Amino acid sequence: MSRVLELDAVSGGYGDTEILHGINMHVEAGEIVVVIGPNGAGKSTAMKAVFGLLNLTAGSVRLDGVDITNTPPSDVVKQGVCYVPQTNNIFANLSVEENLEMGAFVRNDDYRPQLEKIYQMFPPLREKRQQAAGDLSGGQRQMVAMGKALMLEPKILLLDEPTAGLSPKYRGEIFSTVRTINAAGVPILMVEQNAKQALGIADRGYVLVDGSNSVMGTGQDLLNNPNVGELFLGGGRA
Amino acid sequence: MYALYDFINFHFIPGLVLGSIYALGAIGVTLTFGILRFANFAHGESMTLGAYIAWTLITLTGWHPIAVLPLAMLITAVVAVGIDRGFYKPFRAAPTIMLVIASFGMMLMVRSAIQFSWGVQLKSLQSGIQQPLILFDAIRISPKHVVIVGAALALMVIIHLILSRTKMGKAMRAMSDSPELAKLTGIDTEQVIRNTWIIGGALAAAAGVLLAYDTHVETMMGFQVLLPVFAAAILGGIGKPYGAMIGGLIIGLAEELATYPWIGDTPLVSPGYKAGVAFVLMIGILLWRPSGIMRGRTF
Numbered sequence: 001m002s003r004v005l006e007l008d009a010v011s012g013g014y015g016d017t018e019i020l021h022g023i024n025m026h027v028e029a030g031e032i033v034v035v036i037g038p039n040g041a042g043k044s045t046a047m048k049a050v051f052g053l054l055n056l057t058a059g060s061v062r063l064d065g066v067d068i069t070n071t072p073p074s075d076v077v078k079q080g081v082c083y084v085p086q087t088n089n090i091f092a093n094l095s096v097e098e099n100l101e102m103g104a105f106v107r108n109d110d111y112r113p114q115l116e117k118i119y120q121m122f123p124p125l126r127e128k129r130q131q132a133a134g135d136l137s138g139g140q141r142q143m144v145a146m147g148k149a150l151m152l153e154p155k156i157l158l159l160d161e162p163t164a165g166l167s168p169k170y171r172g173e174i175f176s177t178v179r180t181i182n183a184a185g186v187p188i189l190m191v192e193q194n195a196k197q198a199l200g201i202a203d204r205g206y207v208l209v210d211g212s213n214s215v216m217g218t219g220q221d222l223l224n225n226p227n228v229g230e231l232f233l234g235g236g237r238a
Numbered sequence: 239m240y241a242l243y244d245f246i247n248f249h250f251i252p253g254l255v256l257g258s259i260y261a262l263g264a265i266g267v268t269l270t271f272g273i274l275r276f277a278n279f280a281h282g283e284s285m286t287l288g289a290y291i292a293w294t295l296i297t298l299t300g301w302h303p304i305a306v307l308p309l310a311m312l313i314t315a316v317v318a319v320g321i322d323r324g325f326y327k328p329f330r331a332a333p334t335i336m337l338v339i340a341s342f343g344m345m346l347m348v349r350s351a352i353q354f355s356w357g358v359q360l361k362s363l364q365s366g367i368q369q370p371l372i373l374f375d376a377i378r379i380s381p382k383h384v385v386i387v388g389a390a391l392a393l394m395v396i397i398h399l400i401l402s403r404t405k406m407g408k409a410m411r412a413m414s415d416s417p418e419l420a421k422l423t424g425i426d427t428e429q430v431i432r433n434t435w436i437i438g439g440a441l442a443a444a445a446g447v448l449l450a451y452d453t454h455v456e457t458m459m460g461f462q463v464l465l466p467v468f469a470a471a472i473l474g475g476i477g478k479p480y481g482a483m484i485g486g487l488i489i490g491l492a493e494e495l496a497t498y499p500w501i502g503d504t505p506l507v508s509p510g511y512k513a514g515v516a517f518v519l520m521i522g523i524l525l526w527r528p529s530g531i532m533r534g535r536t537f
Protein backbone atom coordinates (compact mmCIF):
# COMPACT_ATOMS: atom_id res chain seq x y z
CA MET A 1 0.00 0.00 0.00
CA SER A 2 1.37 3.42 -0.87
CA ARG A 3 1.04 6.35 1.46
CA VAL A 4 -0.78 9.20 -0.25
CA LEU A 5 -0.38 11.56 2.67
CA GLU A 6 1.96 11.39 5.60
CA LEU A 7 2.47 13.68 8.60
CA ASP A 8 5.76 12.86 10.23
CA ALA A 9 6.34 14.20 13.77
CA VAL A 10 4.65 17.48 12.91
CA SER A 11 4.86 20.34 15.45
CA GLY A 12 3.52 23.82 15.01
CA GLY A 13 0.86 26.30 16.05
CA TYR A 14 -0.33 29.87 15.86
CA GLY A 15 2.19 32.58 16.64
CA ASP A 16 4.32 31.42 19.53
CA THR A 17 1.81 28.93 20.93
CA GLU A 18 2.60 25.38 19.93
CA ILE A 19 -0.60 23.39 19.42
CA LEU A 20 0.66 20.24 17.70
CA HIS A 21 3.42 18.41 19.52
CA GLY A 22 4.92 16.00 17.03
CA ILE A 23 1.90 14.21 15.60
CA ASN A 24 2.13 11.28 13.20
CA MET A 25 -0.60 10.33 10.76
CA HIS A 26 -0.89 8.83 7.35
CA VAL A 27 -3.48 7.95 4.73
CA GLU A 28 -2.99 5.10 2.31
CA ALA A 29 -4.43 4.80 -1.17
CA GLY A 30 -8.15 4.10 -1.06
CA GLU A 31 -8.55 4.61 2.68
CA ILE A 32 -11.01 6.54 4.81
CA VAL A 33 -9.14 7.75 7.88
CA VAL A 34 -11.02 9.41 10.72
CA VAL A 35 -9.54 11.72 13.35
CA ILE A 36 -11.41 12.11 16.62
CA GLY A 37 -10.60 13.87 19.86
CA PRO A 38 -11.96 16.36 22.36
CA ASN A 39 -12.68 19.99 21.47
CA GLY A 40 -9.51 21.98 21.17
CA ALA A 41 -7.34 18.87 20.72
CA GLY A 42 -5.84 20.28 17.54
CA LYS A 43 -7.76 18.26 14.96
CA SER A 44 -8.52 21.25 12.73
CA THR A 45 -5.00 22.51 13.31
CA ALA A 46 -3.60 19.22 12.01
CA MET A 47 -5.55 19.69 8.79
CA LYS A 48 -4.28 23.22 8.45
CA ALA A 49 -0.76 21.87 8.87
CA VAL A 50 -1.22 19.71 5.76
CA PHE A 51 -2.58 22.66 3.87
CA GLY A 52 0.30 25.03 4.49
CA LEU A 53 -1.80 27.26 6.73
CA LEU A 54 0.39 26.73 9.75
CA ASN A 55 4.02 27.45 10.33
CA LEU A 56 5.53 24.11 11.18
CA THR A 57 8.38 24.22 13.65
CA ALA A 58 9.35 20.57 13.22
CA GLY A 59 8.46 17.50 11.21
CA SER A 60 7.36 17.13 7.63
CA VAL A 61 4.30 16.59 5.44
CA ARG A 62 4.60 14.36 2.38
CA LEU A 63 2.22 13.91 -0.50
CA ASP A 64 2.87 10.76 -2.56
CA GLY A 65 6.32 10.70 -1.01
CA VAL A 66 7.10 14.30 -2.06
CA ASP A 67 7.81 16.82 0.70
CA ILE A 68 5.15 19.57 0.77
CA THR A 69 6.03 20.99 4.21
CA ASN A 70 5.10 24.68 4.42
CA THR A 71 3.96 24.82 0.79
CA PRO A 72 1.47 27.70 0.38
CA PRO A 73 -2.20 26.62 0.12
CA SER A 74 -2.62 27.59 -3.54
CA ASP A 75 0.23 25.23 -4.47
CA VAL A 76 -1.09 22.45 -2.25
CA VAL A 77 -4.38 22.71 -4.17
CA LYS A 78 -2.55 22.50 -7.48
CA GLN A 79 -0.90 19.30 -6.29
CA GLY A 80 -4.29 17.71 -5.81
CA VAL A 81 -5.14 18.12 -2.13
CA CYS A 82 -8.58 19.54 -1.46
CA TYR A 83 -9.68 20.73 1.92
CA VAL A 84 -13.18 21.47 3.18
CA PRO A 85 -12.81 23.61 6.31
CA GLN A 86 -15.03 23.21 9.35
CA THR A 87 -16.71 26.62 8.93
CA ASN A 88 -16.89 29.21 6.17
CA ASN A 89 -16.53 26.59 3.44
CA ILE A 90 -18.74 27.98 0.66
CA PHE A 91 -19.01 31.31 -1.13
CA ALA A 92 -22.42 32.32 0.22
CA ASN A 93 -23.14 35.03 -2.37
CA LEU A 94 -22.17 32.94 -5.36
CA SER A 95 -24.62 30.55 -6.95
CA VAL A 96 -24.21 26.82 -6.41
CA GLU A 97 -22.82 26.41 -9.91
CA GLU A 98 -20.41 29.31 -9.48
CA ASN A 99 -19.14 27.71 -6.28
CA LEU A 100 -18.44 24.52 -8.20
CA GLU A 101 -16.75 26.50 -11.00
CA MET A 102 -14.51 28.19 -8.44
CA GLY A 103 -13.58 24.73 -7.19
CA ALA A 104 -12.14 24.18 -10.66
CA PHE A 105 -10.27 27.50 -10.66
CA VAL A 106 -6.82 25.97 -11.03
CA ARG A 107 -7.94 23.64 -13.84
CA ASN A 108 -7.25 24.75 -17.36
CA ASP A 109 -8.98 21.85 -19.09
CA ASP A 110 -12.67 21.25 -19.66
CA TYR A 111 -14.22 20.67 -16.23
CA ARG A 112 -17.79 20.13 -17.44
CA PRO A 113 -17.71 16.32 -17.35
CA GLN A 114 -16.68 16.57 -13.69
CA LEU A 115 -19.47 19.10 -13.04
CA GLU A 116 -21.92 16.60 -14.51
CA LYS A 117 -20.56 13.85 -12.20
CA ILE A 118 -21.02 16.07 -9.17
CA TYR A 119 -24.60 16.88 -10.13
CA GLN A 120 -25.20 13.13 -10.43
CA MET A 121 -23.70 12.57 -7.00
CA PHE A 122 -25.70 15.44 -5.43
CA PRO A 123 -29.00 15.76 -7.35
CA PRO A 124 -30.32 18.63 -5.14
CA LEU A 125 -27.40 20.78 -6.32
CA ARG A 126 -28.44 20.48 -9.95
CA GLU A 127 -31.91 21.58 -9.02
CA LYS A 128 -30.61 24.62 -7.12
CA ARG A 129 -27.65 25.45 -9.30
CA GLN A 130 -28.72 29.05 -9.94
CA GLN A 131 -29.49 29.81 -6.29
CA ALA A 132 -27.13 31.61 -3.95
CA ALA A 133 -25.30 28.91 -2.01
CA GLY A 134 -25.85 30.81 1.23
CA ASP A 135 -29.62 30.30 0.93
CA LEU A 136 -29.37 26.49 0.96
CA SER A 137 -30.06 24.22 3.93
CA GLY A 138 -27.12 23.14 6.11
CA GLY A 139 -26.91 19.71 4.51
CA GLN A 140 -27.05 21.12 1.00
CA ARG A 141 -24.37 23.68 1.85
CA GLN A 142 -22.15 20.81 2.94
CA MET A 143 -22.83 19.17 -0.42
CA VAL A 144 -21.75 22.37 -2.16
CA ALA A 145 -18.55 22.47 -0.10
CA MET A 146 -17.73 18.84 -0.91
CA GLY A 147 -18.72 19.19 -4.56
CA LYS A 148 -16.56 22.27 -4.86
CA ALA A 149 -13.57 20.33 -3.50
CA LEU A 150 -14.24 17.41 -5.85
CA MET A 151 -14.19 19.63 -8.94
CA LEU A 152 -10.42 19.22 -8.97
CA GLU A 153 -10.62 15.41 -8.99
CA PRO A 154 -8.28 15.53 -6.00
CA LYS A 155 -5.65 12.98 -5.01
CA ILE A 156 -6.93 13.21 -1.46
CA LEU A 157 -9.81 14.97 0.24
CA LEU A 158 -9.59 16.50 3.73
CA LEU A 159 -12.94 17.02 5.48
CA ASP A 160 -13.22 18.91 8.76
CA GLU A 161 -16.41 17.89 10.59
CA PRO A 162 -18.64 17.58 7.55
CA THR A 163 -21.65 16.65 9.67
CA ALA A 164 -21.31 19.34 12.35
CA GLY A 165 -24.67 20.83 13.18
CA LEU A 166 -26.63 18.56 10.83
CA SER A 167 -29.74 16.57 11.70
CA PRO A 168 -29.32 12.77 11.95
CA LYS A 169 -30.97 12.33 8.56
CA TYR A 170 -28.48 14.63 6.82
CA ARG A 171 -25.63 13.14 8.82
CA GLY A 172 -26.42 9.72 7.40
CA GLU A 173 -26.56 11.18 3.90
CA ILE A 174 -23.19 12.88 4.29
CA PHE A 175 -21.57 9.69 5.58
CA SER A 176 -22.94 7.69 2.69
CA THR A 177 -21.69 10.38 0.30
CA VAL A 178 -18.25 10.13 1.87
CA ARG A 179 -18.31 6.40 1.15
CA THR A 180 -19.42 7.02 -2.43
CA ILE A 181 -16.60 9.49 -3.00
CA ASN A 182 -14.15 7.04 -1.48
CA ALA A 183 -15.51 4.18 -3.56
CA ALA A 184 -14.69 6.26 -6.64
CA GLY A 185 -11.06 6.03 -5.56
CA VAL A 186 -10.49 9.19 -3.53
CA PRO A 187 -8.74 8.66 -0.19
CA ILE A 188 -10.27 10.70 2.63
CA LEU A 189 -8.93 12.16 5.85
CA MET A 190 -11.86 13.28 7.97
CA VAL A 191 -12.20 14.92 11.37
CA GLU A 192 -15.47 13.95 13.05
CA GLN A 193 -17.35 14.54 16.28
CA ASN A 194 -19.90 11.86 15.54
CA ALA A 195 -17.26 9.32 16.34
CA LYS A 196 -19.39 6.18 16.33
CA GLN A 197 -20.82 6.69 12.85
CA ALA A 198 -17.54 7.97 11.47
CA LEU A 199 -15.48 5.08 12.81
CA GLY A 200 -18.12 2.78 11.39
CA ILE A 201 -17.19 3.76 7.85
CA ALA A 202 -13.47 4.29 8.55
CA ASP A 203 -10.64 2.00 7.58
CA ARG A 204 -8.51 3.47 10.32
CA GLY A 205 -8.76 6.14 12.98
CA TYR A 206 -6.61 8.36 15.15
CA VAL A 207 -7.44 9.85 18.51
CA LEU A 208 -5.76 13.20 19.15
CA VAL A 209 -5.57 14.61 22.67
CA ASP A 210 -3.84 17.88 23.53
CA GLY A 211 -2.00 18.07 20.24
CA SER A 212 -0.50 14.58 20.48
CA ASN A 213 -1.39 11.13 19.21
CA SER A 214 -3.28 9.13 21.81
CA VAL A 215 -4.72 5.95 20.31
CA MET A 216 -4.78 4.67 16.75
CA GLY A 217 -6.09 1.59 15.05
CA THR A 218 -8.68 0.28 12.64
CA GLY A 219 -12.14 1.74 12.87
CA GLN A 220 -13.37 -1.45 14.56
CA ASP A 221 -10.45 -1.48 17.05
CA LEU A 222 -11.25 2.03 18.16
CA LEU A 223 -14.96 1.32 18.40
CA ASN A 224 -14.19 -1.64 20.67
CA ASN A 225 -11.50 0.12 22.69
CA PRO A 226 -12.92 0.76 26.18
CA ASN A 227 -10.90 3.97 26.71
CA VAL A 228 -12.05 5.45 23.44
CA GLY A 229 -15.56 4.34 24.21
CA GLU A 230 -15.54 6.09 27.53
CA LEU A 231 -14.08 9.26 26.11
CA PHE A 232 -16.00 9.69 22.89
CA LEU A 233 -18.63 7.15 22.19
CA GLY A 234 -20.80 7.54 25.25
CA GLY A 235 -24.04 9.43 25.19
CA GLY A 236 -22.33 12.52 26.60
CA ARG A 237 -21.33 13.98 23.28
CA ALA A 238 -23.88 14.65 20.62
CA MET B 239 -47.62 71.41 -15.97
CA TYR B 240 -44.84 73.93 -16.17
CA ALA B 241 -43.59 72.76 -12.79
CA LEU B 242 -43.34 69.20 -14.04
CA TYR B 243 -41.11 70.20 -16.96
CA ASP B 244 -38.99 72.29 -14.63
CA PHE B 245 -38.72 69.32 -12.35
CA ILE B 246 -37.52 67.12 -15.19
CA ASN B 247 -35.19 69.67 -16.78
CA PHE B 248 -33.55 71.09 -13.72
CA HIS B 249 -33.72 68.30 -11.16
CA PHE B 250 -34.46 64.85 -12.53
CA ILE B 251 -32.10 64.85 -15.54
CA PRO B 252 -29.19 66.44 -13.66
CA GLY B 253 -29.82 63.94 -10.86
CA LEU B 254 -29.63 61.06 -13.30
CA VAL B 255 -26.38 62.45 -14.75
CA LEU B 256 -24.78 62.95 -11.36
CA GLY B 257 -26.11 59.60 -10.18
CA SER B 258 -24.51 57.70 -13.07
CA ILE B 259 -21.18 59.39 -12.33
CA TYR B 260 -21.43 58.52 -8.62
CA ALA B 261 -22.38 54.97 -9.53
CA LEU B 262 -19.21 54.48 -11.58
CA GLY B 263 -17.10 55.84 -8.74
CA ALA B 264 -18.90 53.78 -6.11
CA ILE B 265 -18.35 50.47 -7.94
CA GLY B 266 -14.59 50.92 -7.55
CA VAL B 267 -14.88 51.86 -3.87
CA THR B 268 -17.09 48.89 -3.10
CA LEU B 269 -14.88 46.41 -5.01
CA THR B 270 -11.72 47.58 -3.23
CA PHE B 271 -13.52 47.41 0.08
CA GLY B 272 -14.94 43.97 -0.59
CA ILE B 273 -11.71 42.43 -1.80
CA LEU B 274 -8.97 44.35 0.03
CA ARG B 275 -11.06 45.28 3.07
CA PHE B 276 -10.21 48.94 3.24
CA ALA B 277 -11.83 52.29 2.41
CA ASN B 278 -9.67 53.77 -0.31
CA PHE B 279 -9.46 57.51 0.26
CA ALA B 280 -7.35 57.97 -2.86
CA HIS B 281 -10.24 56.84 -5.08
CA GLY B 282 -11.35 60.42 -5.75
CA GLU B 283 -7.84 61.21 -6.95
CA SER B 284 -8.06 58.43 -9.55
CA MET B 285 -11.13 60.26 -10.86
CA THR B 286 -9.23 63.56 -11.01
CA LEU B 287 -6.24 61.89 -12.65
CA GLY B 288 -8.46 60.31 -15.31
CA ALA B 289 -9.95 63.70 -16.12
CA TYR B 290 -6.54 65.35 -16.49
CA ILE B 291 -5.24 62.52 -18.63
CA ALA B 292 -8.30 62.91 -20.86
CA TRP B 293 -7.69 66.68 -21.04
CA THR B 294 -4.11 66.08 -22.21
CA LEU B 295 -5.22 63.49 -24.76
CA ILE B 296 -7.88 65.86 -26.10
CA THR B 297 -5.34 68.69 -26.32
CA LEU B 298 -3.00 66.41 -28.26
CA THR B 299 -5.52 64.85 -30.62
CA GLY B 300 -8.50 67.19 -30.70
CA TRP B 301 -10.81 64.19 -30.28
CA HIS B 302 -14.15 64.04 -28.49
CA PRO B 303 -13.98 63.24 -24.73
CA ILE B 304 -15.75 59.92 -25.31
CA ALA B 305 -13.18 58.96 -27.95
CA VAL B 306 -10.27 59.44 -25.54
CA LEU B 307 -12.16 57.82 -22.64
CA PRO B 308 -10.87 54.25 -23.16
CA LEU B 309 -7.25 55.39 -23.26
CA ALA B 310 -7.67 57.61 -20.19
CA MET B 311 -9.25 54.62 -18.38
CA LEU B 312 -6.38 52.36 -19.40
CA ILE B 313 -3.65 54.78 -18.27
CA THR B 314 -5.37 55.41 -14.94
CA ALA B 315 -5.77 51.65 -14.42
CA VAL B 316 -2.05 51.15 -15.01
CA VAL B 317 -1.26 53.91 -12.48
CA ALA B 318 -3.66 52.31 -9.95
CA VAL B 319 -1.95 48.92 -10.32
CA GLY B 320 1.45 50.62 -9.97
CA ILE B 321 0.36 52.38 -6.78
CA ASP B 322 -0.87 49.07 -5.38
CA ARG B 323 2.44 47.38 -6.14
CA GLY B 324 4.54 50.13 -4.64
CA PHE B 325 2.49 51.37 -1.73
CA TYR B 326 -0.31 48.97 -0.71
CA LYS B 327 1.18 45.54 -1.36
CA PRO B 328 3.73 45.83 1.49
CA PHE B 329 0.75 46.28 3.86
CA ARG B 330 -1.18 43.23 2.62
CA ALA B 331 -0.76 41.30 5.88
CA ALA B 332 -0.99 44.39 8.11
CA PRO B 333 -4.13 45.61 9.92
CA THR B 334 -6.38 47.36 7.42
CA ILE B 335 -6.26 50.67 9.29
CA MET B 336 -2.70 50.98 7.96
CA LEU B 337 -4.00 50.68 4.42
CA VAL B 338 -6.66 53.29 5.09
CA ILE B 339 -4.00 55.68 6.32
CA ALA B 340 -1.67 54.81 3.46
CA SER B 341 -4.50 55.59 1.03
CA PHE B 342 -5.03 58.92 2.78
CA GLY B 343 -1.37 59.76 2.21
CA MET B 344 -1.67 58.55 -1.36
CA MET B 345 -4.63 60.87 -1.89
CA LEU B 346 -2.51 63.88 -0.88
CA MET B 347 0.45 62.72 -2.94
CA VAL B 348 -1.53 62.13 -6.13
CA ARG B 349 -3.34 65.44 -5.78
CA SER B 350 -0.07 67.33 -5.31
CA ALA B 351 1.45 65.52 -8.27
CA ILE B 352 -1.55 66.56 -10.38
CA GLN B 353 -1.30 70.17 -9.24
CA PHE B 354 2.42 70.12 -9.95
CA SER B 355 2.02 68.62 -13.43
CA TRP B 356 -1.05 70.40 -14.71
CA GLY B 357 -1.34 73.54 -12.59
CA VAL B 358 -4.37 74.57 -10.58
CA GLN B 359 -6.42 76.60 -13.06
CA LEU B 360 -9.78 75.30 -14.35
CA LYS B 361 -9.77 73.49 -17.67
CA SER B 362 -12.56 72.33 -19.98
CA LEU B 363 -12.81 69.15 -21.96
CA GLN B 364 -14.98 70.77 -24.60
CA SER B 365 -15.57 74.39 -25.56
CA GLY B 366 -18.64 75.95 -27.15
CA ILE B 367 -22.32 75.64 -26.31
CA GLN B 368 -24.46 72.78 -27.55
CA GLN B 369 -28.08 73.11 -28.59
CA PRO B 370 -30.26 71.03 -26.27
CA LEU B 371 -32.55 68.38 -27.69
CA ILE B 372 -36.14 69.42 -27.12
CA LEU B 373 -38.84 66.84 -26.48
CA PHE B 374 -42.58 67.60 -26.30
CA ASP B 375 -41.74 71.30 -26.70
CA ALA B 376 -40.70 71.54 -23.08
CA ILE B 377 -38.23 68.89 -21.98
CA ARG B 378 -34.74 70.10 -22.79
CA ILE B 379 -32.01 67.52 -22.75
CA SER B 380 -28.44 68.51 -23.35
CA PRO B 381 -26.78 66.06 -25.79
CA LYS B 382 -23.84 65.72 -23.48
CA HIS B 383 -26.13 64.49 -20.72
CA VAL B 384 -27.39 61.78 -23.05
CA VAL B 385 -23.79 60.84 -23.80
CA ILE B 386 -22.82 60.76 -20.11
CA VAL B 387 -25.74 58.59 -19.01
CA GLY B 388 -25.33 56.36 -22.06
CA ALA B 389 -21.60 55.86 -21.48
CA ALA B 390 -22.12 55.17 -17.78
CA LEU B 391 -24.87 52.63 -18.49
CA ALA B 392 -22.72 50.92 -21.13
CA LEU B 393 -19.85 50.62 -18.64
CA MET B 394 -22.16 49.22 -15.98
CA VAL B 395 -23.43 46.57 -18.42
CA ILE B 396 -19.82 45.64 -19.21
CA ILE B 397 -18.99 45.35 -15.50
CA HIS B 398 -22.07 43.23 -14.98
CA LEU B 399 -20.98 40.88 -17.77
CA ILE B 400 -17.44 40.66 -16.38
CA LEU B 401 -18.63 39.91 -12.85
CA SER B 402 -21.30 37.41 -13.79
CA ARG B 403 -19.86 35.66 -16.86
CA THR B 404 -16.08 35.55 -16.67
CA LYS B 405 -13.93 33.29 -14.53
CA MET B 406 -11.98 36.29 -13.19
CA GLY B 407 -15.18 38.20 -12.38
CA LYS B 408 -16.55 35.25 -10.44
CA ALA B 409 -13.22 34.89 -8.64
CA MET B 410 -13.47 38.57 -7.67
CA ARG B 411 -16.92 38.02 -6.20
CA ALA B 412 -15.68 34.87 -4.47
CA MET B 413 -12.79 36.72 -2.88
CA SER B 414 -15.13 39.50 -1.85
CA ASP B 415 -17.21 36.82 -0.10
CA SER B 416 -14.28 35.23 1.73
CA PRO B 417 -10.59 35.91 1.06
CA GLU B 418 -9.59 32.95 3.26
CA LEU B 419 -11.71 30.45 1.37
CA ALA B 420 -10.55 31.95 -1.95
CA LYS B 421 -6.97 31.09 -0.98
CA LEU B 422 -7.91 27.56 0.08
CA THR B 423 -9.70 27.10 -3.23
CA GLY B 424 -6.50 27.89 -5.11
CA ILE B 425 -7.78 31.20 -6.52
CA ASP B 426 -4.83 33.39 -7.48
CA THR B 427 -5.59 36.17 -5.03
CA GLU B 428 -2.84 38.50 -6.23
CA GLN B 429 -4.28 38.30 -9.73
CA VAL B 430 -7.74 39.10 -8.33
CA ILE B 431 -6.32 42.10 -6.49
CA ARG B 432 -4.61 43.34 -9.66
CA ASN B 433 -7.86 43.06 -11.59
CA THR B 434 -9.71 44.89 -8.84
CA TRP B 435 -7.37 47.85 -9.21
CA ILE B 436 -7.67 47.72 -12.98
CA ILE B 437 -11.48 47.79 -12.89
CA GLY B 438 -11.68 50.25 -9.97
CA GLY B 439 -9.10 52.60 -11.53
CA ALA B 440 -10.67 52.45 -14.98
CA LEU B 441 -14.18 53.16 -13.67
CA ALA B 442 -12.90 55.99 -11.48
CA ALA B 443 -11.24 57.52 -14.53
CA ALA B 444 -14.49 57.16 -16.47
CA ALA B 445 -16.41 58.86 -13.65
CA GLY B 446 -13.84 61.68 -13.59
CA VAL B 447 -13.92 62.19 -17.35
CA LEU B 448 -17.71 62.21 -17.46
CA LEU B 449 -17.87 64.62 -14.52
CA ALA B 450 -15.32 66.89 -16.19
CA TYR B 451 -17.28 66.67 -19.45
CA ASP B 452 -20.39 67.80 -17.58
CA THR B 453 -18.59 70.55 -15.66
CA HIS B 454 -14.86 71.18 -15.87
CA VAL B 455 -11.47 69.78 -14.90
CA GLU B 456 -10.19 70.84 -11.54
CA THR B 457 -7.71 69.41 -9.02
CA MET B 458 -10.26 69.11 -6.19
CA MET B 459 -13.01 67.54 -8.31
CA GLY B 460 -12.40 63.96 -7.20
CA PHE B 461 -12.12 64.84 -3.56
CA GLN B 462 -15.35 66.82 -3.72
CA VAL B 463 -17.32 63.81 -4.92
CA LEU B 464 -15.58 61.33 -2.60
CA LEU B 465 -18.22 61.75 0.10
CA PRO B 466 -21.26 61.11 -2.15
CA VAL B 467 -19.37 58.20 -3.75
CA PHE B 468 -18.71 56.65 -0.32
CA ALA B 469 -22.33 57.32 0.64
CA ALA B 470 -23.44 55.50 -2.53
CA ALA B 471 -21.21 52.50 -1.77
CA ILE B 472 -22.51 52.29 1.80
CA LEU B 473 -26.12 52.76 0.73
CA GLY B 474 -25.78 49.95 -1.81
CA GLY B 475 -24.09 47.65 0.70
CA ILE B 476 -20.31 47.51 1.03
CA GLY B 477 -18.81 44.91 -1.30
CA LYS B 478 -21.89 44.84 -3.56
CA PRO B 479 -21.21 46.24 -7.04
CA TYR B 480 -24.89 46.18 -8.05
CA GLY B 481 -25.75 47.95 -4.81
CA ALA B 482 -23.18 50.61 -5.66
CA MET B 483 -24.86 51.23 -9.00
CA ILE B 484 -28.27 51.68 -7.39
CA GLY B 485 -26.76 53.64 -4.48
CA GLY B 486 -25.03 56.03 -6.88
CA LEU B 487 -28.24 56.74 -8.75
CA ILE B 488 -30.16 57.29 -5.51
CA ILE B 489 -27.57 59.65 -4.03
CA GLY B 490 -27.26 61.63 -7.29
CA LEU B 491 -31.02 61.95 -7.63
CA ALA B 492 -31.44 62.80 -3.94
CA GLU B 493 -28.92 65.63 -4.15
CA GLU B 494 -30.65 67.20 -7.14
CA LEU B 495 -34.22 66.53 -6.03
CA ALA B 496 -33.51 68.05 -2.63
CA THR B 497 -33.14 71.44 -4.32
CA TYR B 498 -36.64 71.22 -5.85
CA PRO B 499 -39.20 73.55 -4.24
CA TRP B 500 -41.27 70.72 -2.76
CA ILE B 501 -42.86 72.99 -0.16
CA GLY B 502 -43.74 76.57 -1.14
CA ASP B 503 -41.62 78.07 -3.90
CA THR B 504 -38.13 78.16 -2.47
CA PRO B 505 -35.78 75.18 -2.87
CA LEU B 506 -36.21 72.64 -0.08
CA VAL B 507 -32.45 72.61 0.37
CA SER B 508 -30.51 75.56 -0.92
CA PRO B 509 -28.24 74.42 -3.81
CA GLY B 510 -25.25 75.53 -1.76
CA TYR B 511 -25.96 72.77 0.75
CA LYS B 512 -26.49 70.06 -1.84
CA ALA B 513 -23.36 68.18 -0.74
CA GLY B 514 -24.84 67.93 2.75
CA VAL B 515 -27.64 65.73 1.40
CA ALA B 516 -25.24 62.84 0.72
CA PHE B 517 -23.73 63.30 4.15
CA VAL B 518 -27.09 63.18 5.91
CA LEU B 519 -28.12 60.13 3.88
CA MET B 520 -24.85 58.39 4.73
CA ILE B 521 -25.28 58.99 8.46
CA GLY B 522 -28.88 57.84 8.20
CA ILE B 523 -27.94 54.59 6.45
CA LEU B 524 -25.17 53.86 8.93
CA LEU B 525 -27.61 54.34 11.79
CA TRP B 526 -30.62 52.50 10.45
CA ARG B 527 -29.37 49.97 7.96
CA PRO B 528 -25.59 49.69 8.06
CA SER B 529 -25.61 46.69 5.73
CA GLY B 530 -27.14 48.81 2.94
CA ILE B 531 -29.74 47.88 0.34
CA MET B 532 -27.99 44.70 -0.79
CA ARG B 533 -26.97 43.50 2.68
CA GLY B 534 -23.26 44.08 2.37
CA ARG B 535 -20.56 43.92 4.98
CA THR B 536 -20.92 45.99 8.15
CA PHE B 537 -18.11 47.59 10.04
Ligand SMILES: Nc1ncnc2c1ncn2[C@@H]1O[C@H](COP(=O)(O)OP(=O)(O)OP(=O)(O)O)[C@@H](O)[C@H]1O
Pocket residue numbers: 014019037038039040041042043044045046086
Ligand atom coordinates in the same frame (compact mmCIF):
# COMPACT_ATOMS: atom_id res chain seq x y z
N1 LIG C 1 -6.47 30.83 14.33
C1 LIG C 1 -6.07 30.52 15.58
N2 LIG C 1 -5.24 31.32 16.27
C2 LIG C 1 -4.83 31.00 17.53
N3 LIG C 1 -5.20 29.88 18.18
C3 LIG C 1 -6.02 29.03 17.55
C4 LIG C 1 -6.51 29.29 16.21
N4 LIG C 1 -7.30 28.28 15.84
C5 LIG C 1 -7.31 27.41 16.88
N5 LIG C 1 -6.55 27.85 17.90
C6 LIG C 1 -6.30 27.13 19.17
O1 LIG C 1 -5.68 25.91 18.89
C7 LIG C 1 -6.18 24.86 19.70
C8 LIG C 1 -6.64 23.71 18.84
O2 LIG C 1 -7.74 24.17 18.05
P1 LIG C 1 -8.40 23.29 16.90
O3 LIG C 1 -9.35 24.16 16.18
O4 LIG C 1 -7.34 22.64 16.10
O5 LIG C 1 -9.16 22.21 17.75
P2 LIG C 1 -10.15 21.09 17.27
O6 LIG C 1 -9.58 19.81 17.78
O7 LIG C 1 -10.39 21.19 15.83
O8 LIG C 1 -11.45 21.44 18.10
P3 LIG C 1 -13.02 21.41 17.70
O9 LIG C 1 -13.47 20.03 18.00
O10 LIG C 1 -13.64 22.39 18.62
O11 LIG C 1 -13.14 21.78 16.26
C9 LIG C 1 -7.26 25.48 20.55
O12 LIG C 1 -6.72 25.73 21.83
C10 LIG C 1 -7.59 26.78 19.87
O13 LIG C 1 -7.96 27.75 20.81
Ligand SMILES: [Mg+2]
Pocket residue numbers: 043044045086160
Ligand atom coordinates in the same frame (compact mmCIF):
# COMPACT_ATOMS: atom_id res chain seq x y z
MG1 LIG D 1 -12.01 21.72 14.66
